[in-house]
Amino acid sequence: MKDETFSLKLQTSDFRQYWLLDSDVTFLNHGSFGACPIPILQLQTQQRQQLERQPVHFFVREWESLLDEARQQLAEFLGVTPEELVFVPNATTGVNSILRSLCFSPQDELLTTNHEYNACRNALNFVAERWGAKVVVANIPFPLNSPDDILNAILSQITPKTKLVLIDHISSQTGLIFPLKSLIQELNNRGIDSLVDGAHAPGMLPLNLTEIGATYYSGNCHKWLSAPKGAAFLYVRPDKQSEIHPVTISHGANSPRTDRSRFQLEFDWMGTHDPTAYFCIPEAIKFMGSLLPGGWLELIQYNNNTVIAARKMLSEKLAVALPCPEEMIGSMATIILPEKIQLIPSLQTQLWEKFKIEVPIIPWENKPQKLMRISAQIYNSPSDYQKLAEALIELIRSP
Incomplete structure (x- = not known):
C-alpha cells in the first residue's frame, strides 16, 4: 500500500x-455497535408510525409479509435460501439459541478459542456446566504469521470427544479474519458441528453462507450492514432446524399452521416487540451498496x-x-x-x-x-x- x-x-x-455522528467526535469505533445512516433511520421512523397508527392491523395483517420480504433480500445477500434464516435481535441471541437448544453429555467436549467474544463464551460455559460437558480452549497466538496459525491451533485440540466448535468469523478483540471455509470443511469431514459467531462479518466481507458450509451461523446487521440496532440473523442448516428453538418460547411452539416450518414459526414470533429494524435491512443493503460505483x-x-x-x-x-x-x-x-x-x-x-x-x-x-x-x-x-x-x-x- x-x-x-x-x-x-x-x-x-x-x-x-x-x-448523525457528532461532528466534534473522531469516531473510530464503528465495530462496537455500528452506526445507522440517516435515510435508514427515517425509514424506520415511518415504519414505526405505520405500526402505531393501527397496531392490530400491522401485526395481524402486515407484519409477516414485511418480515418475509426482508428475509428474502437478506438471504440473497448472504447466499442462502429464505427458509434457512430467521431474525434475532443480535448475534449473541442467535448463539444462545443454538447452545440452549442442543443436548450434551459429560463425555462431550465443546471447543472454542481464546479469541471468542466474552458474551458467547459465557453462554458456552453456562451450557457446558448444565450438561457436565467440558470446554476446551484452543490458544491462538497474537501476534501471528498466517491463517495457518489459527487453523493449526484449533485442529490440534480436536479429539474423538469434540461435539461442537464455537468459533468467530472475525474476532472482536483482535479483528482477525479466521480461515473459516478451510476450517469448516475440515470439521465437516470429521462429522463435527460448527457454530459461527459472525457478528462482524456481514457487510465487512463478501459472504456466501452456503459455500462456507457451517452448521449454524449468527451474524449482526446493525454493524457493517448499518441497519438499525436490533437487527441480526440466525442461519441453521435445514437438517438441524427441528432441534433448534428460540430462547423465548411463544405461540409458534404449538401453532397449527403448516404453510411454513416450525423453525420459522417459533423464531418469527417471540412475543410483541418492535420489528422495524428487521424491515429496514433491505434498504440498508441497498443504500450502503449505492455509495460507491x-x-x-x-x-x-x-x-x-x-x-x-x-x-x-x-x-x-x-x-x-x-x-x-x-x-x-x-x-x-x-x-x-x-x-x-x-x-x-x-x-x-x-x-x-x-x-x-x-x-x-x-x-x-x-x-x-x-x-x-x-x-x-x-x-x-x-x-x-x-x-x-x-x-x-x-x-x-x-x-
Whole structure:
C-alpha cells in the first residue's frame, strides 16, 4: 500500500453527511455497535408510525409479509435460501439459541478459542456446566504469521470427544479474519458441528453462507450492514432446524399452521416487540451498496484499504510491528500498543475526554499487553487516524 493513501484530497469524508455522528467526535469505533445512516433511520421512523397508527392491523395483517420480504433480500445477500434464516435481535441471541437448544453429555467436549467474544463464551460455559460437558480452549497466538496459525491451533485440540466448535468469523478483540471455509470443511469431514459467531462479518466481507458450509451461523446487521440496532440473523442448516428453538418460547411452539416450518414459526414470533429494524435491512443493503460505483464489493475494498493504510501509519508513528498479515484483516485492525502508551492510565477515557476520539483500548488476556482496535467505515477519512496518532504522541510526551 502506497503512502499516497494518506494524502487523499478528501481529508473530511463527504459521506459523513449521511450519518448523525457528532461532528466534534473522531469516531473510530464503528465495530462496537455500528452506526445507522440517516435515510435508514427515517425509514424506520415511518415504519414505526405505520405500526402505531393501527397496531392490530400491522401485526395481524402486515407484519409477516414485511418480515418475509426482508428475509428474502437478506438471504440473497448472504447466499442462502429464505427458509434457512430467521431474525434475532443480535448475534449473541442467535448463539444462545443454538447452545440452549442442543443436548450434551459429560463425555462431550465443546471447543472454542481464546479469541471468542466474552458474551458467547459465557453462554458456552453456562451450557457446558448444565450438561457436565467440558470446554476446551484452543490458544491462538497474537501476534501471528498466517491463517495457518489459527487453523493449526484449533485442529490440534480436536479429539474423538469434540461435539461442537464455537468459533468467530472475525474476532472482536483482535479483528482477525479466521480461515473459516478451510476450517469448516475440515470439521465437516470429521462429522463435527460448527457454530459461527459472525457478528462482524456481514457487510465487512463478501459472504456466501452456503459455500462456507457451517452448521449454524449468527451474524449482526446493525454493524457493517448499518441497519438499525436490533437487527441480526440466525442461519441453521435445514437438517438441524427441528432441534433448534428460540430462547423465548411463544405461540409458534404449538401453532397449527403448516404453510411454513416450525423453525420459522417459533423464531418469527417471540412475543410483541418492535420489528422495524428487521424491515429496514433491505434498504440498508441497498443504500450502503449505492455509495460507491462498484457497489458492495467496492465499499468492502474501500474500507479495507482505509484500515490497512491507517494501521501502517499508526504502527510507524508508534514504532511497533504489525501483528498479522494484511490478508487477515477486513475493516478493523488491531495494534499492540508500545509500553510507554500502555502505562498511560485510563487511556481510552483520556482519548475521549481530552481529544474527543472514540477508539477502544482492549486488555489482551491476562497480560499487561493492551491492544488498540481501529475501525474503518466509509465516513472515516485519513485525517481521523492522523488525529489519533497525534493524540497518542501528545499523551506520551505529557509529564
